[in-house]
Amino acid sequence: MRRTALRLAGNVCLLTAALGLTVPVAAGTATAEPAWTDRAAATVLPQFRSVRLPISGTFTGPSEQIALTGTLDVSVITLPNAAGGGTAQIISSLDDTSGTGATSGGRYDLVGAHRDDLPFSAAATTTLKVRPAFLLISPVVPPNPVVPPNPVQPVTVSVTVGSTGVIGAITATVGTPAP
Structure with missing residues (x-):
C-alpha cells in the first residue's frame, strides 16, 4: 500500500513538473498563432x-x-x-x-x-x-x-x-x- 502511494505521489510530481514547464511557454505565446494551424x-x-x-x-x-x-x-x-x-x-x-x-x-x-x-x-x-x-x-x-x-x-x-x-x-x- 505504501509503495503504491509513493508511486502515485511520484507520478503526480512528474505531471506537475511537466505542466509547470509548458504553462509559461503557452502563456507567453497566447497571442501568436500556433505553428500547427x-x-x-x-x-x-x-x-x-x-x-x-x-x-x-x-x-x-x-x-x-x-x-x-x-x-x-x-x-x-x-x-x-x-x-x-x-x-x-x-x-x-x-x-x-x-x-x-x-x-x-x-x-x-x-x-x-x-x-x-x-x-x-x-x-x-x-x-x-x-x-x-x-x-x-x-x-x-x-x-x-x-x-x-x-x-x-x-x-x-x-x-x-x-x-x-x-x-x-x-x-x-x-x-x-x-x-
Missing part, C-alpha cells in the same frame, strides 16, 4: 495538385484549321513565401491527343510536355494563364515530303492560386486566342 502550414509548405482534363476544340494550325481531341494532364506546385505570394510551377503534358484537318481531313498527332514558372500575388487570389507549346506532327500523305513537327500552342491553361499558395480551379481551353 492550416494557415501557417499553407504559407510555409509547398502545395501540389494534379488533374487530368479532357480537351476538344478547333485551333489554327500551320496550314489549316485542326479539330483537336484528347487529354491534358496538368500538375501545379506552388512554393509560397513566408510573407505571402510566391512561385507556381505549371506542368502540362498531352496524352492520346490528335486532330483532324478541316480542309485535308488528315490526321494530326500532338505530343509533348511544357513547364512554366510564374509568380503569384501576396495580396489576393491570382489567375495564372499559360499557353504551353506542343509538337504538331503533320500527316504524311504521299507524294508530299516528310514534314518535321511544328511547335504549336493550341491550349490555354488557367490556374487559380490563393495568396498563401492554395491551388484552386484548373481549367484548359482549346483555340487560337485573338491577337
